[in-house]
Amino acid sequence: MDNQTSAITEHRDDTGAKLGMWIFIFTELLLFGGLFLVYAVFRAKYSQDFHIAAFQLNVFMGALNTAILLISSMTVAMSVTAIQKNDKRLALLLLSITLALAGAFLFNKYLEWGGKIHHQLYPGSDVVMSLKHGQILFFGLYYFMTGLHALHIVIGMILLMYIAYSVAKGKTNQSNYVLLENGGLYWHLVDLIWIFLFPLLYLIT
């Protein structure tokens, strides 16, 4: 059976694989879409409270993380080009830079969250619960949205590490790089969601 099964599973269809990835990205966008909807509802209901609470966020940190993710999106795209030009070393280097940038993003997130938690600003804390309803919701949404996004960063990092392994092994190469392309697509998604989160949480005050 092994021969026969591998004949079935190794049937290669790059267009199909990319179509699958795009559909998966739709589902991710809808997942966050639900959160954007909830954000919009409460922003409309408690615009004053959202305005006050948003001042607690560090715009510089947010902007820095935006820049980090945008650059990482560029490096992952460049690694696809590198593999198309059959430059395995460059592709691996660019993937490593992407991963390092992702790590930097998470580190900044840790500093941000850590600072807030240090000031007793976390869901359910006595300080937060004593605030007005809209401000409680703002901080709840802040942690929920950025937390879910950070989880996606972690998933994306695991995916990119696996892809880097596949590139190093030569399984992902000049003639078969759909895995890297799909990983890049996913990473752009993670970047894209942040580009929406940043203004919604940090900039609109």
Add this chain to the structure above:
Amino acid sequence: MSNSIPHNSYLDPQGNRKGILGWLLTTDHKRIGILYLICIMIFFLVGAILGGFMRLELAKPGQQIMEAQTYNGLFTVHGIIMIFMVVIPGLSAVFGNFFLPIMIGAKDVSFPKLNLLSWYIYVLGSIVAILSQFSGDGPPDTGWTFYAPYSMETTTNVIMAVVAAFILGFSSILTGLNFIVTIHRLRAKGMTWFKMPLFPWSLYATAWIQVLATPIVGITLLMVIAERTLRIGFFDPTLGGDPILFQHLFWIYSHPAVYIMILPAMGVITEIIPTFCQRKVFGYQAIVLSSLAIAGVGYLVWGHHMFTSGMSDLSRLVFSLLTFIVAIPSAIKVFNWIATMYKGSIEIRTPFLYTLSFIFQFMIGGLTGLVLGSLATDVHVHDTYFVVAHFHYIVFGGMGFAFFAAIHYWYPKMFGRMYNEKLGNIAWAILFSGFTLLYFPMFVLGMRGMPRRYFDYLPEYSTGHLISSIGAAVLIFGIFLMVYNLFRGLKTGAIAPANPWKGRTLEWTIASPPPLENFDEEPVIDAGPYDYE
């Protein structure tokens, strides 16, 4: 399994993975379909027996066999099992997996490994769902809808049940994704979109709903978890949240989820009718377009679940209108099915009997849906047994009976043997009468004001409840008789020919049971799927 014609059937042990491992590690879409079939059948029987206990409790006024709180847990478990573990995966996971690739002339789905992963995720979700009943502080008692704010306040094991629903949703998304790509990429040479059989078409429409609607409930369930663990207060009014918002987000998925259940059922019915009438399906393109219309418009009708929970008059009007519009494509299908039978050479076999009762029950369920979709009448029957009856007429009388039709129709192909026709007919008659006895009185009870989910009731409702409980006993007996007949056929049934019903779609052109790679040579399509004349 022995066969008169020896061939390399998918049921035969394959290669060096013998026995159970050959099944648990398979990437063959047919075997995965059978894995789903086994799970779904077990869960269905469990859910049905739980429903039977509910009817036993309700047979007479007052407390019979359980505490009120146990009853609350019971209807929640019954709902969670039946909705998330049986009817939502149901037809697409079992028959979609088994027959979609064959009907479009492919060797397998686009992502076979992902397909197996979906099954494992489904099993994981099911295990978590079952664990939620036995761990923590008692089984969840919110009903399968997890309505806020009660789902935030109850001390029962809601989080685990919600996690289970989330995991099961993930499985559903991956199956849908797989089917969409399969249909786009793997159709046989010559099979244009409008030469594709109608069951794959219905799966295609369903898959899009699975992909586009499930994430919304996914994020909503995550918010419920966050609310219970971190006190974020999205839906809790005491923390500034909005319980109506939960209802919106929940029904944005859960109404389309009804179409996830019913669209493949309609697809199955559309396959069976031309075969047993030996007649080309009437209005092929109208059926295709109505499937897509149901999927599209069905996305926009969720508000009709909330007519009494607080919405502006304008929104209620728009949702009511859209609800009426979504009924039109369903009615088109019913019209086409009946028109297909007209002047056909009808052969009444077990699958066709289930099909006929599907149409009958689906029409009752559909038309009473319009009563619920009208603003004035809904206020009267909202949250009564009328809703319960309507819902079961669609989901059990519709999807359930279509599932039974499908299992009888494709049984010879899947297992290479026949079931006992006479016993099949008898089981159908018992099932149909049991179903009617069980659910029809609920319409009357609901019209007279019997609220749903109540543990006890006033004496004036006792006749209806007693009839309904008797119906439940008859129905459960019928189910077991049908299952017995199907199991008996596996061992003692006559060997099935490749095409016992003289069907025209591709699955009937290959051996029964299908060989490992489905087709010896890749099929080339040059005619429509139902060219009988």
